[in-house]
Amino acid sequence: MQSPDTVPRHVAIVMDGNGRWAKxxxxxxxxxxxxxxxxxxxxxxxxxxxxxxYLTVYAFSSENWRRPEDEVSGLMGLVIVAVxxxxxxxxxxxxxxxxIGDRESVSDRLRKAWDEAEALTRDxxxxxxxxxxxxxxxxxxxxxxxxxxxxxLREDQIDEQSLSRFMATAHAPDPDxxxxxxxxxRISNFLLxxxxxTEMVFxxxxxxxxxxxxxxxxxxSFAGRERRFGDVGAMAAR
Numbered sequence: 001m002q003s004p005d006t007v008p009r010h011v012a013i014v015m016d017g018n019g020r021w022a023k024x025x026x027x028x029x030x031x032x033x034x035x036x037x038x039x040x041x042x043x044x045x046x047x048x049x050x051x052x053x054y055l056t057v058y059a060f061s062s063e064n065w066r067r068p069e070d071e072v073s074g075l076m077g078l079v080i081v082a083v084x085x086x087x088x089x090x091x092x093x094x095x096x097x098x099x100i101g102d103r104e105s106v107s108d109r110l111r112k113a114w115d116e117a118e119a120l121t122r123d124x125x126x127x128x129x130x131x132x133x134x135x136x137x138x139x140x141x142x143x144x145x146x147x148x149x150x151x152x153l154r155e156d157q158i159d160e161q162s163l164s165r166f167m168a169t170a171h172a173p174d175p176d177x178x179x180x181x182x183x184x185x186r187i188s189n190f191l192l193x194x195x196x197x198t199e200m201v202f203x204x205x206x207x208x209x210x211x212x213x214x215x216x217x218x219x220x221s222f223a224g225r226e227r228r229f230g231d232v233g234a235m236a237a238r
Contacts (some may be wrong), residue, residue, distance in 0.1 A: 006223035008176035010054035011047060012198070014190055015040065016182030017206030024206075030074040035208035037082045044095060046212050047127060050219065054128045054172045058190050062102065062136035076110055079133070083113045087120060094126030100168035101135035102143075128172060137192030140168050144193075169194055177222045181207045181214075197229050 015036055022032030040057060047055050060075060090097065099114040114133075144166035148158055151166070164170065174194045178187065183204040187195065201218040203210070 007051045007219065008199075008222055009052070010056070010173050010175045010177075011052050012056040012058075012175040012178045012191055012195070013043070014058045014178070014180040014182075014184075014188060015207040015210075016180060016184055018208060020182065021206040021208045029071055030078070032208060033075055033078055037078060037086075039208050039210055041086055041089070043210065043215060044090070044127065044129060045093070046215050048093065048095070050215075052127065054130070054175075056100075056130040056132060056169065056172065056175060056191065058132045058135070058188070060101075060133045060135070061189060062134055062139055063189065065105075065134075076107065079110060080113045083117050087117055090129070091121050091124065094124045095121060096124040096126065096128045097121045098128060098130045098171060099133060100130050100140075101133045102139060103134070105134055130169060130172060132168075132190065135168070135190075137187075137189045140191075141193050143168070164193075167193055174198065176227075177201065177218065179203060179215075179218045181205050181210050197227070199225055199227065 018032035018036040019029040020032070021035065022029050025031075044055060059079075064075075065072060087097075097117045097120075099118060103111055103114070144163055145158075147166040148163055153162060169191065174196070175191060175198045178191075178195060178198050178200045179202075180187070180200070181203045183202070185202045187200075191198075199222050201221050203214055203218065205214050
């Protein structure tokens with residue numbers, strides 16, 4: 001068991017490999033996404049039991065609209081099914097759900113499901129689950145700038161600290177650890193602002209197969225690292 005001092009407070013995950021998982025089993029891609037939702041619920045439980053306070057997952061990027069229409073439609077429907085199936089459990093477990101991303105391009109039905117999930121869990125004090133849907137890191141920075149201007153901030157008042165208050169993840173600290181499954185080694189426009197000093201672990205495991213062993217391996221890698229934040233002390237230690 002890891003020492004509490006070495007457990008990341010905030011973990012971000014790019015849940016990659018659902019389609020390839022389904023293809024290996026000669027199944028439509030939708031079944032991979034469905035299995036991925038079940039994996040996410042298990043990973044939430046594992047994070048809670050390990051003392052992780054914030055979990056942010058990349059569910060649907062702003063670039064994913066380019067996928068085949070039937071796959072996108074299936075993903076939208078799957079979100080609603082997942083809310084129906086798992087919301088009561090997550091709420092009962094004390095999980096707070098926050099949806100981050102551009103809501104203007106999704107259906108009224110999907111927005112209603114998100115609103116229901118956020119409202120039901122708003123006062124929960126356990127793990128905070130942020131679901132990035134129709135999200136892009138560049139979009140996030142642009143929308144934060146626009147919100148800062150709309151709030152009346154002058155040019156000389158805009159700095160890193162003030163702009164951070166308008167980011168989509170203002171409710172959470174910056175991620176300590178990023179995990180990306182599926183074997184790819186890139187961040188794909190995810191939390192660009194927030195991951196300036198995030199430690200990263202890339203796993204070959206396809207997301208539906210990701211379990212406690214893979215999570216613990218990533219956490220062990222994180223625990224063995226000396227984090228550096230560009231400060232003078234860290235530079236002198238090199």
